[in-house]
Amino acid sequence: ARNGYPEVIYGAGKTAEQIIEIMHTLKKQGENVLCTRVSPEKYHEIALDEPNVKYFSEAQCVQLIQHEIQLTSDYIAVVTAGTSDMSVAEEAVATAQMYGNQVKRIYDVGVAGIHRLFEHLDEIRKAKVVIVVAGMEGALVSVVGGLINAPLIAVPTSIGYGTNFGGVTALMTMLNSCASGITVVNIDNGFGAGYSASLMNHLGTKENLD
Amino acid sequence: ARNGYPEVIYGAGKTAEQIIEIMHTLKKQGENVLCTRVSPEKYHEIALDEPNVKYFSEAQCVQLIQHEIQLTSDYIAVVTAGTSDMSVAEEAVATAQMYGNQVKRIYDVGVAGIHRLFEHLDEIRKAKVVIVVAGMEGALVSVVGGLINAPLIAVPTSIGYGTNFGGVTALMTMLNSCASGITVVNIDNGFGAGYSASLMNHLGTKENLD
């Protein structure tokens, strides 16, 4: 990791032991470390070994902070359609914060009750980058995309049933959006959205990433 | 056809000769006749034989009227996302009118420019039944569905490219909509939407269909 940049471990399919081992190495190098996709059980094992870690249960992320993180003055807005999309959104938040971004959460503003979205529109419009997280049919992405001028990163989630096909329907909705300025990441990929949003949020600033 | 109910011919894959022959039989029975999916070329052949027919080129429909159609006082709103969805919408309109329904068109109000939708919201809300026709990602259905209380019939169209998969993406969006009160028909099936809307628009009225 260049210049105190955090390191990220992808925790899925790794045992607590494997995660601890990688963490040790990175700790010695003085890095901040983020580990995603960590179940509560694995977290408890990790915490026994390394009590300084912090757990974000909704995000399923473990954080090890060794030097302070400087936050940007511009912020990333993280918007969700429903409460069930929150876990993926929180992975994006945890990632973005780890990379030094100020974040604002605007949750549960799906299009079935579109008035709630309009109540938060100002806050969304002031963001430098917007992440929209949605499952089921993912229509929120098109609506937000039509209302803002910032880059919008769309994250489809696997929330839904029947023909949601584990998130494929939301993904396809987002890729085919009639609104401009939208790019898309893999299903449930909160990390990827948070990481790309951070790259964009640091563009043209003193706080530029590298 | 019961009680002066119109007869419908599905013109796709039929030659002009075949259509003319079926029309002759129905004409003798005194029916009004609608023929869908008729290209301009086929229409011209048909018109040579039967000059009383009327052609709706956008809808690709041929109409033969033998007795006057009584329109309902309640109306069906037909809403489209883009101008490219118009052909499918017009098939729905032609069908609904043939079955005696008053229809209002609200076209080109897709979510990329959502203010246009809000300008027409009153007119949509006063409809007894609403048909929404959309291609690409089909998000308009969820937005309208969240704003009205009438039954909404969603028609996915094959408009788009790449991962629109010939309309499948719009269809999936509509089936997974987070708004309530939405039912769906096959891709590009304007006829089916117009027919079902007519059944609903006649419910509980003197003008009841049969």
Place this chain on the structure above:
Amino acid sequence: ARNGYPEVIYGAGKTAEQIIEIMHTLKKQGENVLCTRVSPEKYHEIALDEPNVKYFSEAQCVQLIQHEIQLTSDYIAVVTAGTSDMSVAEEAVATAQMYGNQVKRIYDVGVAGIHRLFEHLDEIRKAKVVIVVAGMEGALVSVVGGLINAPLIAVPTSIGYGTNFGGVTALMTMLNSCASGITVVNIDNGFGAGYSASLMNHLGTKENLD
């Protein structure tokens, strides 16, 4: 909820605690509440907190009634192909009843033994709206659709194996039906069918929904 209209909670993926919390809020507002997709275990937790709820185990629905529901005189017919489709059908029934609709169940009349369908045809034909619930190949929808003139809402179920693809085959059958007057909802979406049927059943009546 307008005018004593019931509120609906989608229980899947929510904990008993989350459901109880939402229910409390709605209870204070004096609403009738329906919660769908509730397992027996979750129901028992909810009942400890709120003993006035009623559980419909086949439908997997929890009901909280705070003011009496007025039933329509017209009825919705809910028709199933097999006994395995019953759970989805009951979700439709619970929803429709909650919204004040009289309902008649006609179960297990699949086309493999079509005589059973004909025995109940009169009762189906007298319905103002018909819901048909079917898994496997879903052919019952086309047969019923060809025999009635009321709007038909088709609900594919995930019942079957091999190439039923979790309900996709039944869904495709229904979308491609050669009978007219059919609209379709998502796989296993009993709630959506019940809700849309209620909108239609209230059309043109004093009991009109809003």
Place this chain on the structure above:
Amino acid sequence: ARNGYPEVIYGAGKTAEQIIEIMHTLKKQGENVLCTRVSPEKYHEIALDEPNVKYFSEAQCVQLIQHEIQLTSDYIAVVTAGTSDMSVAEEAVATAQMYGNQVKRIYDVGVAGIHRLFEHLDEIRKAKVVIVVAGMEGALVSVVGGLINAPLIAVPTSIGYGTNFGGVTALMTMLNSCASGITVVNIDNGFGAGYSASLMNHLGTKENLD
């Protein structure tokens, strides 16, 4: 070909010259020859070379008869849902006749107007083997399958649009049929159905095939 058994050429993707050449060889061997999937244009080229051939335009088949065909006393019923399925059905008929089977056609009896099917039920029930040819949603197969006790060969056709997916929807319907006694062939495979039906129709008879 054993014992005067006809030979079959699959004409698709072969030039008229290639077909003529194969036909010459078989003619010298004294065989009856059937060539399927032959366009009118190709037929005309073939007929210039070999004037004894007979063309079945609906079936798109060319026949060369060199010794008389003995027909079975039992018959195969070939049933279609719509008129557009006729071309595939005729390929089945041409094949079955070539292999010495008596055939009865019962066309255009789809479930949207199920009364027409019942008018012909006796004739279908007396068949030793039944072929059902249907596109769109293919529901006719389940209905016929529930009403008869003979082996039923189901042929999905590519007729339809949108989510018919070139016949895949009808195929899936047929494979998942809730009626017993049904087996299925590839989309538009009239030849395969006719051939298998012939094998079955000759079972247990003096006219047994080999």
Place this chain on the structure above:
Amino acid sequence: ARNGYPEVIYGAGKTAEQIIEIMHTLKKQGENVLCTRVSPEKYHEIALDEPNVKYFSEAQCVQLIQHEIQLTSDYIAVVTAGTSDMSVAEEAVATAQMYGNQVKRIYDVGVAGIHRLFEHLDEIRKAKVVIVVAGMEGALVSVVGGLINAPLIAVPTSIGYGTNFGGVTALMTMLNSCASGITVVNIDNGFGAGYSASLMNHLGTKENLD
């Protein structure tokens, strides 16, 4: 059930209690009863209530015999590619025997060691009907189909991994077979194959089924 014809219960998704109840009814009517898709656990519950039933553990079938079954003199050959396909094959065998058919098993003769198939070719060729059960790539069907003249019913199984897609690959192989005389049933549908084979095996015999 006509004339002592057995009744079949589809056990999947039914509780032991539900199966017992249906069995009681059928027992009173004096029928032979076959119940498919019964796990050992369910069987033990059923056997407590009805000790006369017999369990076929490989086939996962329960049999209740109340009057003797007369076997055909012609036989059905049931051929499998691998040992893992045996469970589906045995469902076909149990079904065919229940309907009065003599059956010969030729197992584990897949094309990777084609010599084993040739050792049994005579026995396969003497069958009146042949069922071929295969998973993975299902190539055995084409090989057997090219070597025999009897009707061949192909049963794809869900055996395999990766791109076998739960049996879809084997199914597609069978539907596209370059050999003639093959018809296909749903993935893992041993019952359907056994039932259809029985219909064919009884054609043209005194033992004719109805």
Place this chain on the structure above:
Amino acid sequence: ARNGYPEVIYGAGKTAEQIIEIMHTLKKQGENVLCTRVSPEKYHEIALDEPNVKYFSEAQCVQLIQHEIQLTSDYIAVVTAGTSDMSVAEEAVATAQMYGNQVKRIYDVGVAGIHRLFEHLDEIRKAKVVIVVAGMEGALVSVVGGLINAPLIAVPTSIGYGTNFGGVTALMTMLNSCASGITVVNIDNGFGAGYSASLMNHLGTKENLD
């Protein structure tokens, strides 16, 4: 269009007349106009009416410039895998330039000859935003993504055959990339990539877009 922002017309499925009409309206408003997906034939019709337009034949874009465009000092790199991806890349270039971005093209640097990529790495690394356009298996995206720290917009193209599935394979490759900082647009969507890249390239600059 705010502040002299260009307007974009999606030319696919519109006639030359329709395009000309929209262009007239926008011209009167003094806008710069970009029209994408315009065939040479359509361009010639348009040019007869409006001789000031300029055609970019590789990009299939028509441009109408009414006031000078100020270019950014930071640039967008547009990278392609093969020469066949050039048409999509040029649509991205035309869009980005229209929106006032300096663009550098690095074409034909696919991974089959990876040394060519390394020759241009410096130029790619100095870009503020990188667009990677690739068909077939799309692996170039992962390689470039692993080598840079700028936001990368991946554009799958429909170039390839067999299992490229019209670009779906490249799309899936890109969505599943093991490199970080990648977001994706629809297949062949050069416009969307150019537009989003422009939003990002203007972040934090005086030249900020709105």
Place this chain on the structure above:
Amino acid sequence: ARNGYPEVIYGAGKTAEQIIEIMHTLKKQGENVLCTRVSPEKYHEIALDEPNVKYFSEAQCVQLIQHEIQLTSDYIAVVTAGTSDMSVAEEAVATAQMYGNQVKRIYDVGVAGIHRLFEHLDEIRKAKVVIVVAGMEGALVSVVGGLINAPLIAVPTSIGYGTNFGGVTALMTMLNSCASGITVVNIDNGFGAGYSASLMNHLGTKENLD
């Protein structure tokens, strides 16, 4: 190209002019050149410019030979199921020969008439590498794979209809083959098979490729 190794141009989607230009460059470098996917029309244009080229019409390949090719003593067997697979097979042959391999063709030995395969088994078994080209259900690959010990490269072709899905069915058959020693290339990729076979055929020989 190292050491007189031929260069290959992928002709699909390139104009005759583009091909000629690339050929000129390679000609100056003294290379042998192969251009695949060249239609007869394009060939004629190329031949006007460069009369020394040779056209292989079945393979759709153009060859420019500038120095003699040394053939291996070991040979590659190229086996096809049907005559329609020949074009793909010939692309493999042209490629393999260009790279200095002796090739033997064994065509039209599909499993529907398996005796023909056995007649050529010795010749296939003596090959150092075997390419099997098959469309429809592709079963030939498994049969040959079970009979030989050389590496087998399987090439699915897009030959077939209905559920062959443009070659996907044959591809899946080959990937799931129960025989060992089989690897697979993309649908219709004769070039890829010929190239890989050449790499293998040169292993461990003086004629080793580089």
Place this chain on the structure above:
Amino acid sequence: ARNGYPEVIYGAGKTAEQIIEIMHTLKKQGENVLCTRVSPEKYHEIALDEPNVKYFSEAQCVQLIQHEIQLTSDYIAVVTAGTSDMSVAEEAVATAQMYGNQVKRIYDVGVAGIHRLFEHLDEIRKAKVVIVVAGMEGALVSVVGGLINAPLIAVPTSIGYGTNFGGVTALMTMLNSCASGITVVNIDNGFGAGYSASLMNHLGTKENLD
């Protein structure tokens, strides 16, 4: 097994008892035996019966050695993208070693950190055959393929989430690779890759396999 060639048992879906039984038979014949897809639990049961077996836990393979294996002097390189692909890679290694091949492992050299690949390039280039194992987007295959001249066998793994579709995305990437000399096996098929690599590694050597 010819000439002391090892025998391989596919352990998936077999009980420990079934595996032991087959092993006994092969042991009596004096063969070396490899059993793949064996869980630790099954291994322990097998080891009770046959203590001479050796277990490779990462590969999930059981080995029974009865006569010494002679290793080739040329080696097979087994390359993986990530650590999660190791289990599939080890199945390939265990297979290749069993068949007498020297193997070199080059693990965790995925394209997100491409410098690691270049550090090992010499070792990969000296291999006679290369196996590349990769999940997610599988881009490593194209990169390695572009850098070497040996035959490359690509093994897609099911590692990843969302649109990795259980390995299908990696498989498609590999089949569509723009690099030459690549052939592909089924998802997670380490055995198949090891077996085919062994066939190739023995080509043209005294150690030739049969």
